[in-house]
Amino acid sequence: MALPFSRKKSSLRLMKAGISRLVDTIEAMKESVAGADEEEEEIEYEWVEYEVDDNHVLEDDEVLAEDLVDSDEIDEIDEDGADQTFEEDEDDALPDTIVSEAEKEQAVMAAEAAELATWRTELDALLKDREERSAYFKTYLSDSEARFQRMLANTRAQLAGEDPRSREIAEEAAKVAAEDALAAEAAPEPEPIVQPVDLSEYQVPTIELLDKPNISSVTLVTPEALEAQKNALQDAIDSFAVDAHVYDALIGPRITQFRVQPGMGVRVESIVALQKNIALALATTNIRMQAPIPGEPFVGIEIGNSNSVPIALRTLLQSKAWRDCDYEIPLIMGLDIQGKPIITDLAKAPHLLIAGATGSGKSVCMSTLILSMLYKFKPDELELVLIDPKRVEFGLFRQVPHLIHSVVADAKPAVQVLKWVVAEMERRYEVLAEKQVRNIAGYNEKAAAEGFKKMPFTVVIIDELADLMMTSKGDAEGALARIAQLSRAVGIHTIVATQRPSVNVITGIIKANFPTRIAFQVSSNVDSRTILDCKGAESLLGRGDFLFNPPGIARLIRIQSPMVEDHEIIQVVEHISGQRLPEFRVDLSTVAPVDQGGTQMGIESIEGEDDEALLKKAMLTVAESQKASTSFLQRRLRIGYNRAALLMEELEDRMHVGPQNGSTPREVFITPEEVEWCKK
Numbered sequence: 001m002a003l004p005f006s007r008k009k010s011s012l013r014l015m016k017a018g019i020s021r022l023v024d025t026i027e028a029m030k031e032s033v034a035g036a037d038e039e040e041e042e043i044e045y046e047w048v049e050y051e052v053d054d055n056h057v058l059e060d061d062e063v064l065a066e067d068l069v070d071s072d073e074i075d076e077i078d079e080d081g082a083d084q085t086f087e088e089d090e091d092d093a094l095p096d097t098i099v100s101e102a103e104k105e106q107a108v109m110a111a112e113a114a115e116l117a118t119w120r121t122e123l124d125a126l127l128k129d130r131e132e133r134s135a136y137f138k139t140y141l142s143d144s145e146a147r148f149q150r151m152l153a154n155t156r157a158q159l160a161g162e163d164p165r166s167r168e169i170a171e172e173a174a175k176v177a178a179e180d181a182l183a184a185e186a187a188p189e190p191e192p193i194v195q196p197v198d199l200s201e202y203q204v205p206t207i208e209l210l211d212k213p214n215i216s217s218v219t220l221v222t223p224e225a226l227e228a229q230k231n232a233l234q235d236a237i238d239s240f241a242v243d244a245h246v247y248d249a250l251i252g253p254r255i256t257q258f259r260v261q262p263g264m265g266v267r268v269e270s271i272v273a274l275q276k277n278i279a280l281a282l283a284t285t286n287i288r289m290q291a292p293i294p295g296e297p298f299v300g301i302e303i304g305n306s307n308s309v310p311i312a313l314r315t316l317l318q319s320k321a322w323r324d325c326d327y328e329i330p331l332i333m334g335l336d337i338q339g340k341p342i343i344t345d346l347a348k349a350p351h352l353l354i355a356g357a358t359g360s361g362k363s364v365c366m367s368t369l370i371l372s373m374l375y376k377f378k379p380d381e382l383e384l385v386l387i388d389p390k391r392v393e394f395g396l397f398r399q400v401p402h403l404i405h406s407v408v409a410d411a412k413p414a415v416q417v418l419k420w421v422v423a424e425m426e427r428r429y430e431v432l433a434e435k436q437v438r439n440i441a442g443y444n445e446k447a448a449a450e451g452f453k454k455m456p457f458t459v460v461i462i463d464e465l466a467d468l469m470m471t472s473k474g475d476a477e478g479a480l481a482r483i484a485q486l487s488r489a490v491g492i493h494t495i496v497a498t499q500r501p502s503v504n505v506i507t508g509i510i511k512a513n514f515p516t517r518i519a520f521q522v523s524s525n526v527d528s529r530t531i532l533d534c535k536g537a538e539s540l541l542g543r544g545d546f547l548f549n550p551p552g553i554a555r556l557i558r559i560q561s562p563m564v565e566d567h568e569i570i571q572v573v574e575h576i577s578g579q580r581l582p583e584f585r586v587d588l589s590t591v592a593p594v595d596q597g598g599t600q601m602g603i604e605s606i607e608g609e610d611d612e613a614l615l616k617k618a619m620l621t622v623a624e625s626q627k628a629s630t631s632f633l634q635r636r637l638r639i640g641y642n643r644a645a646l647l648m649e650e651l652e653d654r655m656h657v658g659p660q661n662g663s664t665p666r667e668v669f670i671t672p673e674e675v676e677w678c679k680k
Contacts, residue, residue, distance in 0.1 A: 356520025484513030
């Protein structure tokens with residue numbers, strides 16, 4: 001059987017594999033023949049690998065065939081290099097299995113070669129596509145870069161004030177600009193309307209502008225009077241069989257506090273129950289008990305001094321406590337019962353509520369607080385907003401350069417100002433968010449480090465809250481609540497005072513957001529509880545004597561406020577206004593107007609178009625329901641009581657409803673048809 005012989009190296013390797021398998025088969029056959037008489041001569045095959053070139057021609061004397069297989073006859077190799085075959089004897093013919101295996105291997109190799117050729121074709125196509133895409137993107141990027149350079153050139157030309165589409169226009173504009181420059185140089189420079197003020201030379205007021213303290217030889221309490229009061233107090237306690245000892249006394253500017261030590265097993269309440277009897281024994285009216293004194297094993301009994309000396313603000317400004325104070329917004333309160341200066345930080349308060357009866361010293365206290373801030377801050381460090389519905393309390397501060405709005409004297413503009421403060425608070429929060437800081441202190445520290453303008457503190461002071469709550473309760477209460485809840489972090493604080501400490505004025509919302517409070521003398525313990533949530537303010541002496549609930553301290557401090565005269569305020573204001581006048585920056589036109597429907601309005605005449613529309617609505621409501629009462633109009637029209645009462649009076653004047661007759665409902669004389677006829 002003839003096998004094709006390839007001259008290529010791959011064909012030789014195939015034949016080598018086939019012959020190796022043949023040798024293994026022969027060895028197996030030889031071992032299977034058992035008991036043979038003679039052993040067949042083992043045929044050894046030796047493989048010699050030759051490197052055969054495609055152009056090489058085998059010569060006659062080459063012994064390739066002899067090295068491959070032991071054969072009787074080998075065909076000669078043609079001179080032209082044609083493929084040769086081997087002829088073997090019938091005894092040495094290869095088995096058919098070997099031939100079939102070789103054919104299978106050859107078929108597999110052919111299939112692999114065909115698959116390889118297919119892969120090569122596909123790879124060539126992919127490489128060609130890649131080259132085409134690369135060329136396309138190179139062209140696209142080149143065109144894009146060219147367009148970008150043209151756009152950049154046009155933009156630069158526009159920023160430089162040139163028109164890239166027309167050189168003539170640019171040259172003409174340059175010529176006109178040159179002529180204007182020459183004319184400007186020739187003309188004199190006009191003076192600015194508002195001269196800028198350099199606050200680097202601003203000087204805070206000096207204490208020389210305030211009156212010196214009145215140092216007199218008046219003794220507050222003589223030793224004899226003190227001993228007599230002590231004995232009378234001890235006798236009053238002993239007369240009721242209460243085991244308590246009057247330990248000592250602390251003499252203050254206005255009061256003397258006797259410290260009483262209860263005996264073993266004596267209840268504190270038994271001493272407090274003797275308050276009226278002690279007042280009778282000491283022949284005095286105003287006695288306040290502090291049971292017990294916080295942090296001490298005593299019950300305090302406070303009695304007014306027979307003689308008193310006013311406290312001067314200058315004395316407190318000269319004190320070491322004020323000079324060494326490092327508070328952000330320090331406020332001078334006054335002297336406590338031991339004569340120590342009390343200074344609080346409004347930034348920690350952060351809002352202050354002041355209440356007391358007329359003549360108890362609220363206005364003087366607020367003037368002291370304002371002067372404390374004027375002695376501490378420059379106009380670019382502190383902004384003031386003063387609301388004075390009484391029109392007389394803050395008149396002396398109208399020229400203060402710290403003001404950002406003129407002193408507000410009406411209820412409606414006051415609510416507008418409060419709404420502006422809310423908008424300012426929201427704007428400041430946006431600024432803090434942009435600078436990535438949490439509060440005004442962090443913002444000002446960053447401003448000092450990076451060189452931008454610092455954010456000033458803003459203090460809103462309202463002298464009479466009752467008037468705002470009467471005329472615009474909804475808007476005023478809502479604005480104050482928002483300011484009190486959110487404004488601390490942005491440096492906005494409020495000080496609110498009222499002479500009517502009732503629940504209608506000091507509502508639960510206001511009390512919840514004003515934790516720091518000052519209570520001057522009030523008429524009853526009910527008012528005291530409204531302010532301080534406890535009694536005691538009804539026992540104060542008046543004229544600057546007040547109870548202070550400081551921030552972070554769970555006890556009341558009795559303080560005597562300093563006295564400030566009007567001429568002292570005038571001198572301080574003239575000093576600072578001579579350096580700079582106020583520059584108002586509050587623009588109320590940007591604030592939404594006060595809602596007239598949902599608030600309580602003042603009693604005015606029905607004259608405007610809106611009032612006439614409301615009157616017609618009231619007429620239709622009364623005519624359809626055939627009911628007429630102030631509270632009914634208040635509920636149906638969603639208006640305040642004062643305005644509903646005004647509408648009811650107007651309906652009565654126009655003979656649409658009858659007069660009020662005790663508890664009998666008013667008569668209604670108008671019908672819905674008449675109302676529709678009136679509209680026509």
